[in-house]
Amino acid sequence: MINKINDLKTILDESDCLINAQQIDSALDKMAKQITTDLADKFPLVICVMNGGLVPTAALLERLSFPLELDYVHATRYGMETEGTTLKWLSYPQTEISNRDVLIVDDIFDQGHTLQAIIQWFEEQGASNVFSATIVNKLHDRKVDMTPDYNGLDVEDRFLFGFGMDYKGAFRNLKGIHAVKGC
Numbered sequence: 001m002i003n004k005i006n007d008l009k010t011i012l013d014e015s016d017c018l019i020n021a022q023q024i025d026s027a028l029d030k031m032a033k034q035i036t037t038d039l040a041d042k043f044p045l046v047i048c049v050m051n052g053g054l055v056p057t058a059a060l061l062e063r064l065s066f067p068l069e070l071d072y073v074h075a076t077r078y079g080m081e082t083e084g085t086t087l088k089w090l091s092y093p094q095t096e097i098s099n100r101d102v103l104i105v106d107d108i109f110d111q112g113h114t115l116q117a118i119i120q121w122f123e124e125q126g127a128s129n130v131f132s133a134t135i136v137n138k139l140h141d142r143k144v145d146m147t148p149d150y151n152g153l154d155v156e157d158r159f160l161f162g163f164g165m166d167y168k169g170a171f172r173n174l175k176g177i178h179a180v181k182g183c
C-alpha cells in the first residue's frame with residue numbers, strides 16, 4: 001500500500017495541470033445557463049453516471065435552481081485501466097423514465113461509447129428527450145458519431161485525471177484537471 005501511495009504521489013507531482021479550478025468554474029457556469037434555458041420548465045430527470053459523473057453532477061446541480069429530480073446509473077468501460085473495453089452496467093436507475101426529459105451528466109466524452117450506450121438505453125425506456133452534458137471533451141478522431149449537447153472544455157488527447165476522472169481509482173477529488181506525464 002505504501003508503494004501504491006508513493007507511486008500515486010509521483011504521478012501527481014509529475015503531472016501537468018491542464019485546466020485549473022477557475023476555468024472549470026466558468027465552464028460550469030456557462031453550461032448551467034444553457035441547461036437552464038433549455039430545461040428549466042421541463043422538470044428533468046438528471047442522471048449522474050457513476051463514478052466519474054459524481055463530482056461534475058454535484059457542481060452542476062448547485063448551479064441549477066429549478067425543479068428537477070436526480071438519479072444515477074453506474075456503468076464502466078475502463079475500470080482501473082487507461083484503455084476502455086466493453087461497457088459493464090453495474091446499476092440502473094429506479095425512477096420511472098417514460099415521457100421524461102432526461103439529462104445525463106458525465107465527466108468526460110472520450111471515445112463516446114459510454115455516453116452513446118447510456119443515451120440509447122434511456123431512449124429505449126421511453127424518455128421523451130435525452131440530453132447529455134460532459135465537463136471535458138477529449139480532442140481526437142476516434143469518436144462515436146454523436147456529441148454531447150453541453151460540453152465544458154475541449155482538452156488535448158492525453159490521459160486525464162481530476163474533477164471526477166480517475167487515474168487507477170485515485171484523484172477524482174482534485175479541483176483541477178491533470179494529464180499523466182508522457183500519456
Ligand SMILES: O=P(O)(O)OC[C@H]1O[C@H](OP(=O)(O)OP(=O)(O)O)[C@H](O)[C@@H]1O
Nearest residue numbers: 050051052076077078110111112113114
Ligand atoms: O467516452 P468513453 O471512451 O466511453 O469514456 C468515457 C467514460 O469513461 C469513464 O468512465 P469509466 O469507465 O472509467 O468508469 P468511472 O466513471 O468509474 O471512472 C468516464 O467517467 C466516462 O463515463
Ligand code: HPA
Nearest residue numbers: 110158159160161165166
Ligand atoms: O482520460 C481519461 N481519464 C480518466 N478516465 C477516462 N475515461 C475515459 N478517458 C479517460
